[in-house]
Amino acid sequence: MLDRLSHNEQKALMELLIYMAQSDGKIRDVENEVLHQYATLVEVDFRTLEGNYTPEELIPQFESPASLVVVMQELLRLSHIDGHFNNDEKAAILDIAAHMGMSLDFVDRIDAWVQEGLRWVLKGEELLEEAEQTLD
Secondary structure (H helix, E strand, C coil), rough: HHHHHCCHHHHHHHHHHHHHHCCCCCEEEEEEEEEHHHHHHCCHHHHHHCCCCHHHHHHHHHCCCCHHHHHHHHHHHHHHHCCCCCCCHHHHHHHHHHHHCCCHHHHHHHHHHHHHHHHHHHHHHHHHHHHHHCCC
């Protein structure tokens, strides 16, 4: 999905991801690792990111409704990746969604999609581990 974003949108996404990771006051190790993986995927030097932009500054950089959906999906993915989707992260998501013009219902639908995808990946990991133990 990241390939649907222009390079400028990808860089703005990186800044929003940093904003999201900082929203609960602590960037966890898994979030930091994921941020670096994102930077590698979109070919952005992580060291060049400032991490001090607001959603109001970043959201206008996204050029289409599809870009906004991709961004929201990635923000929610990052929020859930550490298993701690707390009230600060929820508030940040709702604030970002409001600036995007997204309804709560639409955000909930994207969130359900993200959570289903994460469960799918975890199930795949479990099956791979099981295969390592049972197949030889």
